[in-house]
Amino acid sequence: NAGVTQTPKFQVLKTGQSMTLQCAQDMNHEYMSWYRQDPGMGLRLIHYSVGAGITDQGEVPNGYNVSRSTTEDFPLRLLSAAPSQTSVYFCASTNGGALTEAFFGQGTRLTVV
């Protein structure tokens, strides 16, 4: 049972480049979310989805897009990378909304130069 799988694990981008962080879960969870983690800041919610075809903004959505075409996949797109987006990104899923046990992916460490 793979759980939540994120790819890539590491990525270096140049300012202005775009890329997609992949997230897939095999637990048939309806709720999925993307967080960024910065030193001293804890986790901050970027976007979330309560089911296929439904997405919404979190606390820090600017510069990021998401889509949810299937229950399993929830990709995060950086439109035009900026150094301020240097962070560790985590994808998570739950089977009962944001207020139940979350299962996190292993994270993607992104550096924008």
Next chain:
Amino acid sequence: QQPVQSPQAVILREGEDAVINCSSSKALYSVHWYRQKHGEAPVFLMILLKGGEQKGHEKISASFNEKKQQSSLYLTASQLSYSGTYFCGTEWSDSNYQLIWGAGTKLIIKP
């Protein structure tokens, strides 16, 4: 405004006890506790609900103090495997059913 965790870091000898606090400026509905080891994903520990009972498993337990709007995580007779950063996620009445996370408490256990 994120909840405040204290202490920011603590160093213990194996077998010692630790208490980590998570304080909110707003009325809490629930508090979620996770542990993250270096370079790994956060792992769920427990959820405490407003008006609910103190929870725990093995030697890790937590309480919810409504008067203080605070949750405390208790680690008893700490083991080397308890090392990591502990995060609390808080649910408030106006957090739109999302969690607001504290900055974390780093726990180092030495043999």
